[in-house]
Amino acid sequence: MRLTTKDKAFLENLRRMTDDGELSIEFREDGIKRIILRQNYGAKIARHFGMSRQGVRWRFQRLFNQGYAESYDYGDQAFM
Numbered sequence: 001m002r003l004t005t006k007d008k009a010f011l012e013n014l015r016r017m018t019d020d021g022e023l024s025i026e027f028r029e030d031g032i033k034r035i036i037l038r039q040n041y042g043a044k045i046a047r048h049f050g051m052s053r054q055g056v057r058w059r060f061q062r063l064f065n066q067g068y069a070e071s072y073d074y075g076d077q078a079f080m
Contacts, residue, residue, distance in 0.1 A: 003063075010059050013049055025064075035064040 003011075017023040023045075024038040037060045040053060049056050 007063060
């Protein structure tokens with residue numbers, strides 16, 4: 001999985017917002033291990049990321065959960 005420039009910008013925004021406490025990331029295991037984005041509601045999220053709230057959730061899901069699973073399939077080459 002290669003990161004695009006949009007993915008990199010998304011991750012930078014995500015880091016900034018989690019550091020400020022505006023978003024949180026949680027690990028959940030209920031049969032399946034997954035990573036969940038919390039506090040992702042309101043117009044502020046859409047404005048900050050420049051996409052809809054659903055778009056933020058979709059990109060987070062793709063980067064973290066799909067990328068996480070692929071990293072086991074491809075070893076260290078998944079994020080290069």
